[in-house]
Structure formats: C-alpha cells, structure tokens
Amino acid sequence: MDISIFGFRALWSPVFLAFTIIVIGIYFYIIRKEGYQVSKKQQFFFLSSMILLYLMKGGPFDLLGHLMFSAHMTAMAIVYLAVPPLMLLGLPENLLREFINIKAIRPLYAFFTKPLIALLLFNGLFSIYHIPLVFDVVKTDMVLHSITTSILLVGAFLMWWPVVNPLPEEESLTPIKKIGYIFADGVLLTPACALIIFASVPLYSTYTDPTLWLTALELCVPADMLSSLSISTPELFNWFPLVEDQQLGGVIMKVVQEIVYGSILGYIFFNWAKKEREKDQLEINARPQLN
Numbered sequence: 001m002d003i004s005i006f007g008f009r010a011l012w013s014p015v016f017l018a019f020t021i022i023v024i025g026i027y028f029y030i031i032r033k034e035g036y037q038v039s040k041k042q043q044f045f046f047l048s049s050m051i052l053l054y055l056m057k058g059g060p061f062d063l064l065g066h067l068m069f070s071a072h073m074t075a076m077a078i079v080y081l082a083v084p085p086l087m088l089l090g091l092p093e094n095l096l097r098e099f100i101n102i103k104a105i106r107p108l109y110a111f112f113t114k115p116l117i118a119l120l121l122f123n124g125l126f127s128i129y130h131i132p133l134v135f136d137v138v139k140t141d142m143v144l145h146s147i148t149t150s151i152l153l154v155g156a157f158l159m160w161w162p163v164v165n166p167l168p169e170e171e172s173l174t175p176i177k178k179i180g181y182i183f184a185d186g187v188l189l190t191p192a193c194a195l196i197i198f199a200s201v202p203l204y205s206t207y208t209d210p211t212l213w214l215t216a217l218e219l220c221v222p223a224d225m226l227s228s229l230s231i232s233t234p235e236l237f238n239w240f241p242l243v244e245d246q247q248l249g250g251v252i253m254k255v256v257q258e259i260v261y262g263s264i265l266g267y268i269f270f271n272w273a274k275k276e277r278e279k280d281q282l283e284i285n286a287r288p289q290l291n
Contacts, residue, residue, distance in 0.1 A: 003237065006063060010221040016058025020050055036092035046090025049083045056083075066139075066217050067237040069207055073196075073249030077256035080126070080156040085164045085264060088157065093166050100170070115162045115173060115181055122159035123188035125152055130192050132203045139206045140215040159185065163264060175272040182261050182268075189257060196250030202242045 003011065027046055031038045055061060056075040064071035088096075100109045112118060128134055129148060138144045162173050163181060173181060195203075202208045206216045218226060238245050 003060065003063060003067070006221050007225050010063050010225065011060050013058035013062065013220075016054060020054040020058065024050055030095065031092055034095075036094055038090075038092050042090045042092075044090070045086045049086035049090060052078055052086070053083050063220050066206075066213075066220055068239070068249075069204065069242075069246045070240075070249040070252055073253045074256070077253050077260075080122075080152060081257055081260045084153075084156045084160045085260075088160060088164050089166065091166075097167055100167075112158050113161045113165075113172070115177075118155075118158040118162060119181065119185060119188065122152075122155040123185065123192075125155050126189065127192040130196065132205070135203075136205045136212060139204075139219075140212055142219055145219055163268070175268055178268050179265060182265060186257060186261055190254075193250045193254050193257075197247050197254075199246060200243065202246060204246070207242060207246075 008014075024047065030036065031043075056078045061071055061075045061078075065075045066072075100106060112121065129138065129152065138148045163178050165171065205212050207213060214226070240248060
C-alpha cells in the first residue's frame, strides 16, 4: 500500500522542517555575526547533519519506521551514528569551547565525556531501548518516546566526542586509543544487533499487534488523518514477512555502523598522518643549516 495515503504532514512534518531551517539559519547567523572561523568543509558537514536529521526524523523515514522495523533501524543508524560526528565536525571550535566552559555544563561534560563512561552510556541505553518490553512501551507513548530518543541522541554525541572532538586541549585519546575505542564501540553494539538478526520470531508487539501498532502510528500521523483511513495491520506496508524485515533491520544497523566507523577510522588515520608530517617538517626546519 502507498504511504502517501497518510498525507503531507505525516510524510514531511512541517514542524520539524521549520525547526531544521531555523537551526541552519541560526548557525549561519552566528558564524557570520560572531566571526567564528568556519571552513567550507565544516559548513558542509553541519548542513549534511541537519539534512540527514530531518530526513530521518521529519521526513518519510520517520513514518516508515512505524511501518517497517528495517526502516526504524535505518533511521536509528543514521541519527545516532552518522549525524553526531558530522555535526560536531561542523561546529565552530570557539563555540564548542564556550559551551563546555559554561559553569553548569563543565562538571557534567568532564564526567560524561570520559571515554569509558561515554562508551558504556550510549551502548547501554541503545541496548536497553531495544529490549522488546521497553521498546513497545516507548514506541506507544509520545512523551516517553520524545524523552528516550532525546537522551539517546545526547548519549550519541557524548559517545562520539572522544573520537571527533576538534578541541586540541580537550583531547583524551591518542590516535591508537581512538582506533581501539571504535573497535570497542562496535563490539558493544553487536549484542543488540545479534538479538535482532538471529531472532526466529517477531520480537516487537508494536509491529504485530494491530492495537499497539495504531497507537504507535499516532506519534507521527495526525489523529484526524488516521481515523479516516481503514487500515488495521502494518503487514499491508511491509515488503518482507515480519521476521525477515526484523532481521534486515539488524543487518542494516551493522552495515551502516561498519561504513560510518570505517569512515571515522580513515579520518583518524588521515589526521594522524598529517600531524606526523607537520611534526617532521618542524624538526627539519629546526635543524641548523649547513653552509
């Protein structure tokens, strides 16, 4: 069945679109008015992060995530694994520095960005969220869903900070340790994905129980639109049987994870090599010149 039956508001969320445009506008206003040094590459990173965030949380993928578990996991992978590092790399260094030095923020920052804390926090929250009982409760309650996804997003930023932190004075990991950190991150995320990939039955009632499914759908489809539609089951919109779609979701999460983590590893190696070349050049320049 065509998802266009849910209407424009459900597919493209004008409210989230307005939010995205406002945030982008504030970003460019700040970097121009305050004179922050921001490269074209940083601007590209920030714009990419906001566009991806809108497509996953305000665009069709948000609706599809209530219809197909595979779409839900695709959105989760992009929002929590791709958006935070792009956004952090796109923000002005001085703006980040000013933010983390706010008196109320500094102690929280110092504790939650410790590599082990950040690593365990995000992966623990992600795994707990995908426990079937927790998932079904959160997915059917607007307030809980908003709070949970917001906490997960904050956790994702904290998890990425030790790796892509652009502030030299805040570096807590050497390049070698960053590589180990990413590998550990991949290992910690594996159990939740494995549970989903190897399950032989549907795990989440939100996608099998018509009553729960319709309740969850109310989170992104206006009530008046939903009441006018004669639909009763998510299987009308699924491309695959429920178990296969669920397994596909777990696979997508792991594939996106590997792509993102591989890209970040490349970024770490590139910066490491660049700094080593600069250090070697400084040493060469510092040597006494022989006539």
